[in-house]
Amino acid sequence: VGTEAVVSTQSTGFTLTYGLYGCSASQRLRQSDEVNKQLDKMGYNIGVRMIEDFLAHTPSAKRCTQFEEVADVICKQGFRMFLGIVPEVRNWNAAKDEFTLLLTENPLSEFVELPPNCADSLWYSNIICGVIRGALEMIQMEVKCTFIGDTLRGSDSTEIRVKFVKILEDSLPAGED
């Protein structure tokens, strides 16, 4: 009981902190578009470091050879480790390079209601897209990650579309060959 209480205080704290940031960004930037971009950028910066934390604590994670494995690891290990949820992977396209993440619960938006002026345009949890993009880039995979639905905006479900773009090649730093 003690540990559970601690964890839920921590995650509530995180939810509230994220909410405050979202609020202040909204007020400062005015346009939802800008806020969305800002959240994505923040997520990206978090993601490029978060991947190291993830890899250090998941030594069994090996190089994925299929994009399907990547999706699986993101949900079952990544999301679980950092947000305590396990999204579902859905709606693969024919080429198997695009899928949807269905979030049945979202700890970030636990206490949130979107005001009418941004209820159609703000992707409240856009930080998650940035995190996925940043983390995958550090393991040489370029992806596009966007929200396609959010229960905060009245959709039936909260969904993120992840599309594989390309493998990033290893390159020597400039000045060496």
Add this chain to the structure above:
Amino acid sequence: VVSTQSTGSSGINAEYGETDMSQDEEFKLVYGMLYSLKSFVSRISPATSDSFQSYSTNNYKMSMYETPSGCKFVMNTAVEWSPQAVSEILHSLYKEVYVEFAVKNPLLNLQETIESELFKSKIETFINTRIREM
């Protein structure tokens, strides 16, 4: 001597003295050599994916541990050290020192040489503890 390098790898000379070139030159040399070796090793290998672990001379063994995110940890040890021991040490170094004190420090630019005294001292403590346990 503890040293860290701009491409996110850290080189540690645990026992003997320093080499007679500047740290910068040494880093470039080591990095270039490891890059070539990695490429060579995987091309020659009969397996589909293989990676370079270490080389030994009469006097030392240089081992490398690379994470899937491209972070390389390089350590020189005595020749007798087993590859498993070194690999385990480097992985723990990654997990307990690099992730905790470098990655999680938002003030550190990981693309540049890491100057943080805290990070360096944590590495030293970690290595000294491990050496005593060997």
